[in-house]
Amino acid sequence: MYTIDFEKKLSAHFIGIGGISMSGLAEILLDKGFSVTGSDRSESDLTKHLVSLGAKISYPQKAENVSNDTDFFVYTAAIHPDNEEYKAAKATNKPMLTRAELLGQVMEHFKKSIAVAGTHGKTTTTSMISQVLLECDTDPTISVGAIFSAIKSNVRVGQSDYFVTEACEYTDSFLSFYPMHTIILNIDAEHLDYFKTLENERKSFHKFASNTKKNGFLYINGSIPNLSEITDELSCKVITFGLDDSFDYHAKDITYDELGHASFTPVAFGEELPRITLHVPGKHNVSNSLSAIATLRNLGLPYELIQSGLSKFTGADRRFQYKGRLKNGAIVVDDYAHHPTEIKASLDAALHTPHNRLIVAFQPHTYTRTKAFLNDFADALSMADIVVLADIYAAREQDIYGVSSEDIKKLIEKKNKECHYFHTFDEIETFLEKNSVNGDLLITMGAGNILEVGENLLKR
Numbered sequence: 001m002y003t004i005d006f007e008k009k010l011s012a013h014f015i016g017i018g019g020i021s022m023s024g025l026a027e028i029l030l031d032k033g034f035s036v037t038g039s040d041r042s043e044s045d046l047t048k049h050l051v052s053l054g055a056k057i058s059y060p061q062k063a064e065n066v067s068n069d070t071d072f073f074v075y076t077a078a079i080h081p082d083n084e085e086y087k088a089a090k091a092t093n094k095p096m097l098t099r100a101e102l103l104g105q106v107m108e109h110f111k112k113s114i115a116v117a118g119t120h121g122k123t124t125t126t127s128m129i130s131q132v133l134l135e136c137d138t139d140p141t142i143s144v145g146a147i148f149s150a151i152k153s154n155v156r157v158g159q160s161d162y163f164v165t166e167a168c169e170y171t172d173s174f175l176s177f178y179p180m181h182t183i184i185l186n187i188d189a190e191h192l193d194y195f196k197t198l199e200n201e202r203k204s205f206h207k208f209a210s211n212t213k214k215n216g217f218l219y220i221n222g223s224i225p226n227l228s229e230i231t232d233e234l235s236c237k238v239i240t241f242g243l244d245d246s247f248d249y250h251a252k253d254i255t256y257d258e259l260g261h262a263s264f265t266p267v268a269f270g271e272e273l274p275r276i277t278l279h280v281p282g283k284h285n286v287s288n289s290l291s292a293i294a295t296l297r298n299l300g301l302p303y304e305l306i307q308s309g310l311s312k313f314t315g316a317d318r319r320f321q322y323k324g325r326l327k328n329g330a331i332v333v334d335d336y337a338h339h340p341t342e343i344k345a346s347l348d349a350a351l352h353t354p355h356n357r358l359i360v361a362f363q364p365h366t367y368t369r370t371k372a373f374l375n376d377f378a379d380a381l382s383m384a385d386i387v388v389l390a391d392i393y394a395a396r397e398q399d400i401y402g403v404s405s406e407d408i409k410k411l412i413e414k415k416n417k418e419c420h421y422f423h424t425f426d427e428i429e430t431f432l433e434k435n436s437v438n439g440d441l442l443i444t445m446g447a448g449n450i451l452e453v454g455e456n457l458l459k460r
Contacts, residue, residue: 002072002095004105006032010071014038015085017057018047019076021166024143024155025102026050031157039065039085046154063088070094074102077171078396103143103165104176110141110163114295115177117167117208118185118221120342124280125185125288126166127316129295130156132309136301138162146317146336167208169201170194174208180216181298182209182236183291187224188341193368193397205230212236219294221287222247239298241290243283249294251286260352262286266293276307280315282349318451320346324458329438331355332454338365338447340376346445347383356439358383361428361453363390363446364408367401374403378411381419384443386435387412388428389421393448425453433457 004010014026017038023046026036036055039062040047047057058065066073066088072095079086089096097105107113116126123145131150133140140162142148143155167174167182170191187205188198195201206229212218214235222240224230231238241249251264252272260281266273276293278285289310296306315321318336325331337346343362350358362381364370370377370392381387389405405421412419422428432453436442444454 001101002097004072004097004102006109009033009035011035011037011069013066013070013073013089015061015073015075015079015083015089016040017050017055018042018044019078019099020046020145020154021103021143022074022076022099023047023050025074025099025106026055027053027155028106028141028143028157030054037065037067037070049153061085066092068092068094072097074099077173098173098176100168100171100173100176104178107163107165107177107179111161111180112163112299113179114162114164114181114183115167115174115179116164116183116185116291117169117174117205118183119169119188119190120339120345121185121284121288122166122168123316123336124285124319125183125292126164128289128292128310128313129164131313132292132296132301132306133162133164135309135312136305138301140164144316146319148316149314150312169204169208172204172207175204175211177208178211178213180213181295182212182216182218183295184209184218184220184224184230185288185291186221186341187230188339189372190339190369192372193366202226202229206232209236210234217295217298219249219291221291239294241294242287249290251290254283254286256352258354260349266290268294268297273303274307277311279311279313281320281352282345284345284349320349323444323451323454326433326436326442326457327460328433328436330359330436330440330442332458333441333443334451334454335443335445336447337445339369340373340380343377343380343445344383346443347380350441350443351383353441355441356437357385357441359386359388359432359436359440359442360384361388361390361432361442361444361450363448363450364392364405365447366395367392367397367399367403370405370408371401371403374407375411377408378415381408382412382415382417385418387417387419388431389419390425390428390446390448390450390453391423393446393450395448425456428453429456429460433460
């Protein structure tokens with residue numbers, strides 16, 4: 001693999017520069033004095049920001065965007081080999097790096113690197129840790145998979161040894177990372193279009209865990225089944241966290257306020273620590289915060305600032321995010337949950353908040369995921385009083401799997417739950433406007449563009 005000489009002011013071209021992670025990496029290189037060009041399908045707030053920092057960006061992606069003056073190219077997993085710009089870049093015989101490979105090389109320049117992995121909760125936990133690092137004035141570099149309100153961006157470029165990032169398992173991306181502090185929040189069957197089986201996915205997580213530096217730390221959820229398969233033969237120190245009192249870090253005396261926000265007493269290796277109060281909902285965020293506490297304490301940060309930072313954290317973009325109140329009085333929340341485990345966690349949090357009826361407008365994400373977890377989606381969504389389904393958001397896939405939202409609807413109705421399926425957002429919005437009332441909690445849910453439904457309703 002090509003190794004970047006960060007002492008030289010090189011020229012980098014990003015194919016798909018408008019992605020949430022790609023744009024962050026481009027900003028880091030710009031800060032280090034690199035010349036950055038790129039392309040994307042269309043202009044966005046992220047690309048406009050990069051242009052304001054000095055990047056030159058072309059729309060759309062095409063072969064003419066490629067220059068022989070470029071020192072190396074960066075591309076994402078979303079770029080197909082038949083992409084004409086990708087093919088033109090390959091033809092130059094210049095070095096080509098995946099997004100993950102570049103992120104891994106950037107990480108090597110920070111002595112206090114933190115990589116947050118897991119099939120759920122990466123963005124929230126990365127943001128939690130970032131909030132505390134900011135509270136402690138550590139001047140961190142941050143790369144997160146959503147807009148983080150504390151920095152009003154998805155990236156922050158600092159000048160210290162602290163670096164925190166999400167580590168995504170899809171296409172084994174995180175195997176390019178060698179962090180000092182590794183967090184694994186959970187391992188559920190996910191991205192089966194790539195991994196095919198949970199066993200393959202677990203093997204990938206084991207490889208990722210083994211990438212932790214020898215004098216580093218792995219913080220791992222102790223409730224992961226057959227944990228030893230992930231932690232065996234590691235050279236780093238392993239610390240467990242979770243809700244069971246057998247784990248190194250666990251929580252006791254958990255209570256919830258009227259909005260579902262938890263307070264609890266953390267216990268670290270048998271020692272009770274001063275109480276933590278969160279301002280994000282749900283039991284799953286208690287577990288997420290325990291991983292953050294363990295990591296931050298190991299970094300030697302003052303506990304009172306850990307307390308303060310976690311208390312100030314109010315969530316990341318699209319993570320149980322309050323959007324507003326409709327004219328009829330219904331509250332609108334948006335959530336990125338797109339896996340049954342995530343849906344259950346979000347709806348469990350919703351059940352701890354005041355409401356009369358819980359209404360979920362859900363957009364399934366990818367055909368392979370929908371087909372693999374049909375019954376699990378029905379089980380999870382049945383926690384709501386009313387379910388409204390949109391068409392499957394295809395993302396990177398073609399409609400060749402013989403599955404639709406109608407299949408989920410039939411399974412939910414078998415559970416004697418009210419469920420509706422509409423092909424357009426206009427139909428969904430009309431139904432929700434007519435059928436939601438004061439006191440209802442309406443959640444738009446999914447990893448696609450379902451958030452537009454809530455935003456459009458709020459404009460009416």
